[in-house]
Amino acid sequence: MISHTNAVIARLLPILLLTLLLAAGCSDMGDPVSPDDNNNGNGDPTPADTLSWTGDIYPDIISTYCISCHGASFPQGNLDLTDFAGWIDANSLSGNPFVVPGDPDQSELVWRVEGTNGLARMPQGGQLADSEIEAIRTWIEQGAPKQ
Numbered sequence: 001m002i003s004h005t006n007a008v009i010a011r012l013l014p015i016l017l018l019t020l021l022l023a024a025g026c027s028d029m030g031d032p033v034s035p036d037d038n039n040n041g042n043g044d045p046t047p048a049d050t051l052s053w054t055g056d057i058y059p060d061i062i063s064t065y066c067i068s069c070h071g072a073s074f075p076q077g078n079l080d081l082t083d084f085a086g087w088i089d090a091n092s093l094s095g096n097p098f099v100v101p102g103d104p105d106q107s108e109l110v111w112r113v114e115g116t117n118g119l120a121r122m123p124q125g126g127q128l129a130d131s132e133i134e135a136i137r138t139w140i141e142q143g144a145p146k147q
């Protein structure tokens with residue numbers, strides 16, 4: 001009985017694997033302009049992927065994880081993330097630009113959410129999902145547009 005079941009599995013397994021491979025291949029081929037701002041995690045931005053502060057980064061990430069401490073009243077680290085014009089071209093208290101458009105690796109905003117360069121990771125007491133950090137990186141690579 002057991003060996004019969006094993007034999008059936010042994011015959012079906014290659015077919016199952018092939019079906020899975022084909023299905024995965026087809027979905028990649030069939031959807032070449034799939035946007036990555038839906039956090040599908042392929043890390044592969046396409047022209048359809050232009051992210052903006054007002055349309056994506058602020059409502060999807062910042063308003064949820066940052067504004068409790070970086071809102072207009074008593075902003076921590078003197079950083080009010082509700083006032084885009086007030087911080088986007090500014091330097092942090094440590095003297096680094098918050099954002100260098102086109103260069104996420106030079107942007108303290110990225111260091112903070114990744115917890116690199118010896119600065120406390122943000123949000124304080126937690127951390128963003130990889131897909132959210134990737135969205136912030138992509139937005140900065142695209143020039144950090146407001147709209």
Ligand code: HEC
Pocket residue numbers: 062065066067068069070076077078079091092093094098108109112113119120122123124125128
């Ligand atoms: C629980 C409170 C809290 C939350 C939530 C929080 N922060 Fe902070 N943040 C702080 C405190 C306190 C400081 C100042 C101490 C420091 O520089 O580490 C700070 C400092 C910063 C600085 C440096 C400010 C400067 O002028 O030097 C940045 C950038 C920053 N936070 C980004 C973020 C981002 C982005 C989020 C959301 C992903 C976030 N923070 C969420 C408390 C918080």
